[in-house]
Amino acid sequence: MSNKIHRLDDNLVNRICAGEVVERPSSALKEILENSVDANATQINIELQAGGTKQIKVTDNGSGIEADDLSLAIERHATSKLVNEDDLYAIKTLGFRGEGLASISSVSWFNLSSKPLEQDAGYTISNIFGDIKPIKPISMRNGTIVEVNDLYNNIPARKKFLKTESTEFQHCKSVVERIAVSNSQIAVNLKHNDKDIYQLATTDLLHRIGDLFGQDYLDRYFEINEELTTGYKLSGYVYHPAYLKNNKNVQMFFVNGRFVRDKVLQNAIKQGFSGVLHHEHSPNYVLFLTINYDEVDVNVHPSKHEVRFRDSSAVHSFVSRSIRKAVGQDFSTANSAQSTNVFEPTSQSSQVFNNINYSTNYDDNIVSAWLAKPIVQHAPTPSLFNSFIDNQAQEESTYPLLGYAIAQLQGIYILSQSKDGMIVVDMHAAHERVILEKLKQQFQNDAITSQQLLLPMVVSVTAQEMEAFNIYKEQVSNLGLSIDIISDTQLVVRSIPMLLDDNKISELVKDTLRELAKYGNTNVLENHVEEVFSTMACHCAVRANHQLTIAEMNALLRDMEQTERANYCNHGRPTWFKLTIADLDKMFMRGQ
Numbered sequence: 017m018s019n020k021i022h023r024l025d026d027n028l029v030n031r032i033c034a035g036e037v038v039e040r041p042s043s044a045l046k047e048i049l050e051n052s053v054d055a056n057a058t059q060i061n062i063e064l065q066a067g068g069t070k071q072i073k074v075t076d077n078g079s080g081i082e083a084d085d086l087s088l089a090i091e092r093h094a095t096s097k098l099v100n101e102d103d104l105y106a107i108k109t110l111g112f113r114g115e116g117l118a119s120i121s122s123v124s125w126f127n128l129s130s131k132p133l134e135q136d137a138g139y140t141i142s143n144i145f146g147d148i149k150p151i152k153p154i155s156m157r158n159g160t161i162v163e164v165n166d167l168y169n170n171i172p173a174r175k176k177f178l179k180t181e182s183t184e185f186q187h188c189k190s191v192v193e194r195i196a197v198s199n200s201q202i203a204v205n206l207k208h209n210d211k212d213i214y215q216l217a218t219t220d221l222l223h224r225i226g227d228l229f230g231q232d233y234l235d236r237y238f239e240i241n242e243e244l245t246t247g248y249k250l251s252g253y254v255y256h257p258a259y260l261k262n263n264k265n266v267q268m269f270f271v272n273g274r275f276v277r278d279k280v281l282q283n284a285i286k287q288g289f290s291g292v293l294h295h296e297h298s299p300n301y302v303l304f305l306t307i308n309y310d311e312v313d314v315n316v317h318p319s320k321h322e323v324r325f326r327d328s329s330a331v332h333s334f335v336s337r338s339i340r341k342a343v344g345q346d347f348s349t350a351n352s353a354q355s356t357n358v359f360e361p362t363s364q365s366s367q368v369f370n371n372i373n374y375s376t377n378y379d380d381n382i383v384s385a386w387l388a389k390p391i392v393q394h395a396p397t398p399s400l401f402n403s404f405i406d407n408q409a410q411e412e413s414t415y416p417l418l419g420y421a422i423a424q425l426q427g428i429y430i431l432s433q434s435k436d437g438m439i440v441v442d443m444h445a446a447h448e449r450v451i452l453e454k455l456k457q458q459f460q461n462d463a464i465t466s467q468q469l470l471l472p473m474v475v476s477v478t479a480q481e482m483e484a485f486n487i488y489k490e491q492v493s494n495l496g497l498s499i500d501i502i503s504d505t506q507l508v509v510r511s512i513p514m515l516l517d518d519n520k521i522s523e524l525v526k527d528t529l530r531e532l533a534k535y536g537n538t539n540v541l542e543n544h545v546e547e548v549f550s551t552m553a554c555h556c557a558v559r560a561n562h563q564l565t566i567a568e569m570n571a572l573l574r575d576m577e578q579t580e581r582a583n584y585c586n587h588g589r590p591t592w593f594k595l596t597i598a599d600l601d602k603m604f605m606r607g608q
């Protein structure tokens with residue numbers, strides 16, 4: 017009989033698994049905090065020493081663990097959260113694998129103490145690097161205290177991978193922030209080396225975000241609250257980095273309350289921001305996606321940071337559309353604080369102003385080339401500012417959002433007087449956005465018009481791209497692309513959406529198929545068309561030193577108020593800013 021194969025002893029199994037679950041102090045902390053959340057705690061105190069490498073101590077006031085269960089709690093595959101297989105496909109708690117405490121306690125000097133409300137005394141159990149001690153009574157309040165000392169002291173090879181104390185602390189701090197953001201109903205205190213870091217009282221989501229990341233996050237947000245009949249729900253806040261003075265790079269996405277890192281979601285957010293974000297900037301967001309439990313699998317990796325969606329394409333398009341809608345709101349409907357703090361409520365004057373004409377630079381090749389395309393009848397007319405204006409009605413009560421123009425500064429900026437201060441507008445940037453949005457709208461109104469290629473074009477594709485084509489045939493044709501298969505490795509493109517650059521067809525078709533395969537959704541073509549429009553808009557927009565009359569400047573301001581995304585130029589930079597009289601008084605120290 018062979019005896020080469022044998023079962024590993026429990027301690028060794030625990031240590032092997034600890035490698036996955038407990039990557040560093042912050043991952044141990046995450047497991048412990050998730051247990052407190054699952055136990056319905058309303059108060060959690062966290063004390064760390066040396067970035068969590070020396071000690072992690074978490075005290076909660078949750079439901080607690082009965083004395084008889086204490087030793088099971090630190091055993092592998094022992095959990096109170098999962099009973100049968102059906103539960104596995106409808107996980108409502110953060111934990112379910114029954115391995116968090118087993119893993120942590122096998123690689124640390126570990127104490128677990130607990131007192132459920134119904135139990136007269138508390139009890140404590142210790143696991144000293146795998147050596148489990150008998151249970152003892154202990155005097156404590158209702159709840160649970162978990163102590164992790166000297167993590168990885170019994171595995172020096174592993175301990176070497178830990179970074180400096182301050183790096184490990186930063187990781188722990190991020191974990192606390194995620195738990196705090198997703199549970200604003202829980203009061204959270206964090207101490208590091210006996211110093212208070214956070215003392216967070218129970219509050220709502222927005223104020224919890226503000227308490228953690230600063231006043232900017234209370235002032236400059238876009239709120240999201242979208243729901244579909246399919247049960248998808250997206251809520252939370254997104255932030256445009258151009259409007260954050262103190263950008264903390266907050267990027268948190270929660271699926272059914274669980275923090276996740278997911279490429280599909282990240283791409284969806286990026287798409288939601290496309291056209292309003294400078295390419296070097298990243299959006300800030302705290303978003304909660306709620307979705308039926310059976311539509312998402314959280315049992316992908318022991319750290320539970322990854323998820324799989326049953327229909328990732330539907331999730332992608334829901335998330336990107338919701339964000340696009342929120343950040344694209346025009347001035348009058350924006351529900352961000354920007355509209356309340358920076359902009360004033362609107363009161364449109366009714367007289368229609370129609371007769372502004374001034375020449376723009378139309379001589380550029382790219383514009384003439386575009387004008388020669390079949391949609392010429394939709395080309396922007398030189399009179400681009402066809403909006404409302406009423407120069408007489410300049411009384412306080414009728415001030416529009418962006419006020420009334422007073423002067424042109426240095427041939428670049430428009431200076432305008434608003435109800436409570438002054439506004440400076442970057443004339444070219446603002447005009448560029450107004451034109452871009454008009455072009456896009458006209459293009460959309462025409463739906464996606466296809467143009468037949470004179471010579472059909474053969475595109476060689478990889479096996480994955482061919483598979484994507486077969487799966488997403490319908491989406492591809494909805495994009496205005498007419499494509500057929502001619503061999504296992506070749507597609508033939510017969511018609512393409514209007515305005516697509518003929519030289520880029522092969523590249524765009526391949527990019528489209530690759531994105532479809534990855535995310536089930538794509539805006540490759542849309543982005544390309546937007547790029548073309550963006551170039552045109554830039555060429556058509558008023559240039560520096562182009563003298564504008566007061567009426568023309570006012571017309572641009574009114575057009576901005578009517579335009580989606582007018583807060584940002586086509587490259588994601590802000591188009592205007594405001595100084596209130598209060599700001600000016602402060603600068604001149606008036607009344608101090």
Ligand SMILES: Nc1ncnc2c1ncn2[C@@H]1O[C@H](COP(=O)(O)OP(=O)(O)OP(=O)(O)O)[C@@H](O)[C@H]1O
Nearest residue numbers: 051055080089095096111112113114115116117160
């Ligand atoms: N702070 C706590 N309050 C109350 N019960 C707790 C607490 N921490 C742990 N427990 C109990 O101990 C059990 C084991 O915890 P452990 O973290 O090891 O596994 P789990 O949370 O069930 O699953 P996972 O490994 O996915 O986290 C839990 O199922 C729970 O019953």
Ligand SMILES: [Mg+2]
Nearest residue numbers: 047051111116
């Ligand atoms: Mg757990």
